[in-house]
Amino acid sequence: MVAADLHVHTDNSDGTFRLPEVPPAARAAGLDAVAITDHDRVHPGLDAPVVERDGVTLVHGIELRVEASDQRVDVLGYGVRPTDALRAEIERLQRNRVERGRAILDCLEDRLGVSLPVDPEPGLGRPDIARAVVESDADYESIPAVFDDLIGEGEPCYVARDIPSFERGRELLTEACAVVSLAHPLRYPDPEAALELAPHLDAVEVAYPYGARGHTGANGELSVDDVAAVAERHDLLVTGGSDAHDRDLGETGLSTDRYRLFSDALDVGL
16 A cells, blocks of 8 residues: 655646645545655745645655766655755756747747647746647647657657756755655666666665556566665665656555655654
8 A cells, every 4th residue: 555655746847736735635545645856846835854734744855857877867855955056956957947948849839830838937847848739739639649759858849958967966965855766767768777876875766657657667678676676785765656747646656664764764754
């Protein structure tokens, strides 16, 4: 049974939840805890590393994309106390997101011949843009289809972001967060290389809905059992979550026992 979903996005980045909607949705899903892990942003509505809202524990987190050798990976920070350095990097990343969003939108509108109902603004992500395409173009019925044809890496309207190195991202999050975890290692083009980064962090995300909602999942060479083995071999904490961008919580995550270990590292109780 899932007790904690430690990978959830809100409308502070490219999710659809408003923060006040998260606790009732979490209760409806039978969850005790949720981590808010917006892309490249800390949530202004969370004023402490961990808060209680309507009977649900909300862990203040962040998901940071970083450059690691020849691929880009995501790193999750939990129990955030933003430092000046992290705030400065967030501001830089958001300026870049606006520039990138504008470039993607210009490409899509020119290519599709439509006006998309979304503005380039801080927090904008490709899922936001994909939703706007689905809303505006009858040829696209799903977000994954938009990624596959238009805005996924290597597709005609893809624009890369200017992101920090793995070493710099790890430094920023280690200074600001109680726990730093490698996100969804099997989603990357080279999962084995991604897993080699895990021992340099506190944790690795084991529970994740590979294959769901358009996630491509592992390439068949490694499995979730391999990720769990890395965590055990290097004495890492285990994290897990649904990576919810829409309205469903608790698709996967941590059991009560697993969450208790994670919670101890944040120095809060379940």
